Amino acid sequence: MKHIISILLENESGALSRVAGLFSARGYNIESLTVATTEDPTMSRMTLVTSGSDQIIEQIIKQLNKLIDVVKLVDLSEDEHIEREMMLVKVKSSGPDREELKRLTEIFRGRIIDVTPRTYTVELTGTGGKLDAFLQALEAASIIETVRSGTSGITRGDKGLSL
Amino acid sequence: MQQQSTGAEILTGAEILARSLKDEGVEYIFGYPGGAVLHIYDALFKQDAVKHILVRHEQGASHAADGYARATGRPGVLLVTSGPGATNAVTGIATAYMDSIPMVIITGQVNTWAIGSDAFQEVDSVGITRPCVKHNFLVKDVKDLAETIKKAFYLASSGRPGPVVVDVPKDVTALTAEYHYPESVNIRSYSPVEKGHSGQIKRAVEMLLAAKKPMIYTGGGVVLDNASEILVEFTKLLGFPITNTLMGLGSFPASDRQFLGMLGMHGTYEANMAMHDCDVLLAVGARFDDRVVGKVEEFCPYAKKIHIDIDPASISKSVIVDVPIVGSVSSVLTDMIAQLKATEVKTDADALTQWWNQIEAWRKQDCLRYDTKSDIIKPQGVIQKLHEITKGDAFITSDVGQHQMWAAQYYGFNKPRRWINSGGLGTMGFGLPAAIGVQLAYPDETVCCVTGEASIMMCIQELSTCLQYGLPINVVSLNNRYMGMVRQWQEFFYEGRYAMSYMDALPDFVALANSFGHVGLRVESPADVEAALKEAIADTKRLYFIDFVTDQTENVFPMIAAGKGHHEMHLPAHMTAERDLA
Ligand SMILES: Cc1ncc(C[n+]2csc(CCOP(=O)(O)OP(=O)(O)O)c2C)c(N)n1
Numbered sequence: 188m189k190h191i192i193s194i195l196l197e198n199e200s201g202a203l204s205r206v207a208g209l210f211s212a213r214g215y216n217i218e219s220l221t222v223a224t225t226e227d228p229t230m231s232r233m234t235l236v237t238s239g240s241d242q243i244i245e246q247i248i249k250q251l252n253k254l255i256d257v258v259k260l261v262d263l264s265e266d267e268h269i270e271r272e273m274m275l276v277k278v279k280s281s282g283p284d285r286e287e288l289k290r291l292t293e294i295f296r297g298r299i300i301d302v303t304p305r306t307y308t309v310e311l312t313g314t315g316g317k318l319d320a321f322l323q324a325l326e327a328a329s330i331i332e333t334v335r336s337g338t339s340g341i342t343r344g345d346k347g348l349s350l
Numbered sequence: 351m352q353q354q355s356t357g358a359e360i361l362t363g364a365e366i367l368a369r370s371l372k373d374e375g376v377e378y379i380f381g382y383p384g385g386a387v388l389h390i391y392d393a394l395f396k397q398d399a400v401k402h403i404l405v406r407h408e409q410g411a412s413h414a415a416d417g418y419a420r421a422t423g424r425p426g427v428l429l430v431t432s433g434p435g436a437t438n439a440v441t442g443i444a445t446a447y448m449d450s451i452p453m454v455i456i457t458g459q460v461n462t463w464a465i466g467s468d469a470f471q472e473v474d475s476v477g478i479t480r481p482c483v484k485h486n487f488l489v490k491d492v493k494d495l496a497e498t499i500k501k502a503f504y505l506a507s508s509g510r511p512g513p514v515v516v517d518v519p520k521d522v523t524a525l526t527a528e529y530h531y532p533e534s535v536n537i538r539s540y541s542p543v544e545k546g547h548s549g550q551i552k553r554a555v556e557m558l559l560a561a562k563k564p565m566i567y568t569g570g571g572v573v574l575d576n577a578s579e580i581l582v583e584f585t586k587l588l589g590f591p592i593t594n595t596l597m598g599l600g601s602f603p604a605s606d607r608q609f610l611g612m613l614g615m616h617g618t619y620e621a622n623m624a625m626h627d628c629d630v631l632l633a634v635g636a637r638f639d640d641r642v643v644g645k646v647e648e649f650c651p652y653a654k655k656i657h658i659d660i661d662p663a664s665i666s667k668s669v670i671v672d673v674p675i676v677g678s679v680s681s682v683l684t685d686m687i688a689q690l691k692a693t694e695v696k697t698d699a700d701a702l703t704q705w706w707n708q709i710e711a712w713r714k715q716d717c718l719r720y721d722t723k724s725d726i727i728k729p730q731g732v733i734q735k736l737h738e739i740t741k742g743d744a745f746i747t748s749d750v751g752q753h754q755m756w757a758a759q760y761y762g763f764n765k766p767r768r769w770i771n772s773g774g775l776g777t778m779g780f781g782l783p784a785a786i787g788v789q790l791a792y793p794d795e796t797v798c799c800v801t802g803e804a805s806i807m808m809c810i811q812e813l814s815t816c817l818q819y820g821l822p823i824n825v826v827s828l829n830n831r832y833m834g835m836v837r838q839w840q841e842f843f844y845e846g847r848y849a850m851s852y853m854d855a856l857p858d859f860v861a862l863a864n865s866f867g868h869v870g871l872r873v874e875s876p877a878d879v880e881a882a883l884k885e886a887i888a889d890t891k892r893l894y895f896i897d898f899v900t901d902q903t904e905n906v907f908p909m910i911a912a913g914k915g916h917h918e919m920h921l922p923a924h925m926t927a928e929r930d931l932a
Contacts, residue, residue, distance in 0.1 A: 197539065200488075201477075201480075205480060242666065242670070245666065246667060249663035250663050252662070252663075253661070255485040255505065255537065255540055256539065257539055258538060258539040259539075
């Protein structure tokens with residue numbers, strides 16, 4: 188099963204490589220990973236999407252907790268949470284295709300953020316599933332490039348992951 | 351950051367390092383100089399609180415510091431230069447990491463401004479060591495140096511211990527700062543749990559009391575936590591059988607009737623059979639290593655499992671347990687003893703008697719019996735003699751191979767911290783430098799390095815260090831002219847094709863020992879074993895290198911092939927013969 192693990196990490200050089208190194212050394216897979224600083228400049232917030240059996244996920248969480256640079260973490264998948272990913276897609280479109288693509292973008296609540304005579308660049312935010320669906324709705328041959336941010340997530344309700 | 355002047359001394363980074371080590375109570379630092387650490391060497395030269403031991407190869411420094419740590423329980427410390435100094439130490443760092451040994455490694459680094467420029471003798475030491483340390487630091491500001499050293503010692507020796515690297519650029523050792531060594535440090539992300547969960551402990555005690563075929567299996571965690579006495583009290587209270595892992599030997603006296611010997615790949619018949627048949631298993635400070643467990647699906651198939659460990663990540667990593675207890679071994683066992691003493695419930699005496707009868711029947715098969723009449727030296731016999739002469743009280747370091755297993759099986763350790771070997775990484779070359787660390791820590795004790803003629807060659811240069819510091823180590827080399835353990839696997843699993851396992855062109859070890867300034871003896875007859883060992887041990891001034899010419903064909907029994915169950919042992923001939931008759 189897919190798990191979204193949200194981590195407060197010391198904002199130290201090398202902290203990211205400790206996390207990445209743990210996953211490669213122990214053969215865990217990373218589906219996506221995002222990281223940036225928080226309102227507290229000494230800490231970064233990382234969101235990591237991984238999958239595996241319950242036993243593997245338990246090990247991943249324990250091993251992450253063991254890293255000295257990991258301050259706190261939560262498996263978002265265990266609770267009600269919101270997840271979002273941002274995607275930029277550059278799509279070939281000219282002639283009658285352009286109208287069709289605009290409609291599709293509206294249906295998915297995306298925005299066209301750059302236009303050339305032969306292309307549209309679409310920005311789209313949502314769950315990973317929604318982004319997948321948008322890509323599927325496009326004609327494969329028309330996609331010039333896709334850039335996805337990886338998933339970020341946050342728990343619902345008034346509690347948060349903080350010190 | 352603006353720092354308030356506190357009237358503290360202003361010292362260079364190098365001086366801060368030396369003073370921090372002193373204030374940390376460091377007795378010995380093992381090392382080897384080089385460009386990046388010259389300021390530090392200069393600072394060490396000008397003081398005499400911390401004694402520097404010059405090794406002959408940085409791998410030797412890392413094993414010596416490790417041996418010191420294993421024997422004393424205090425962190426071992428080493429100092430190496432950047433680049434090749436650091437990479438040479440990596441094998442020793444990984445060795446310590448696998449066995450959770452507290453160690454602080456100071457590596458020199460190129461100047462901060464040169465980092466990343468492929469400067470002379472630059473390697474990314476933090477990157478290279480990252481997967482084999484508990485934590486590591488690169489100190490970029492001299493103001494952080496003292497506190498970083500404190501953190502390194504704290505991390506190395508608390509919780510599940512392990513090596514910690516502090517990488518110090520050369521310019522940081524020349525710049526100055528106020529010296530203040532913190533008494534304690536707080537790391538916000540790090541707070542090892544000492545006390546076990548009381549509800550879990552209660553469940554565990556109930557489970558143990560209800561057991562009909564209980565078994566206690568303990569590992570290096572007991573040694574690391576100095577919990578041997580508590581373990582003995584606990585085990586005596588229950589009257590249960592107990593086995594130790596390779597790393598746990600000595601934490602329960604081998605001479606005690608409740609002790610079934612080591613378990614696992616080269617464990618005794620009785621220990622492995624009891625593991626296989628038990629109905630409640632208590633694992634204490636042991637990590638269910640693959641050499642212990644064998645085939646996971648067939649590991650203790652009938653048992654409910656309880657696991658005490660300081661490291662939550664060790665619990666249910668390979669074998670799923672029923673009652674996990676996170677905490678230090680001493681704290682959890684103390685709580686369990688209190689509960690056992692308080693409860694009215696007794697162990698099932700009838701069931702236990704039956705269980706012990708079964709165990710004694712297994713034990714009677716005498717799985718460690720070997721040919722004592724042979725006129726070729728049997729390696730097991732050398733170890734038994736060593737045990738007799740030293741009354742089981744010596745510090746025994748070892749290398750890796752058959753000799754290591756024979757030392758583990760036949761020495762009969764009665765005290766913890768006396769058996770010093772590389773269990774997790776299995777590092778050939780460990781034994782001699784480790785013995786240096788042990789002998790320095792205990793100058794008046796007998797220290798023996800049980801080795802093989804292949805392993806000893808991997809750090810042979812340290813014989814020179816032994817001469818320099820006058821260390822009267824006894825090197826007990828079981829010379830079978832083979833990489834014996836490799837040969838054994840080839841005999842069992844490769845139809846006797848002994849690919850590259852013969853040690854051709856061996857040196858004359860007696861002459862070699864002599865040329866290093868030590869005493870060398872060659873022993874070829876079983877009749878001479880005792881006299882040679884006695885001579886070596888009686889001489890407390892000089893290092894003896896005894897080259898025992900042993901039986902080339904001897905194998906380590908019992909043996910569980912990798913990935914097999916505990917009941918599927920290769921057994922010695924006398925046992926298989928009896929079984930065929932039956
Ligand atoms: C550094 C290193 N390289 C290779 C091995 C693999 N290995 C394990 S035991 C062994 C043979 C050891 O031979 P020797 O030291 O003569 O001991 P014996 O088994 O003959 O007692 C080898 C090569 C190892 N454990 N460590």
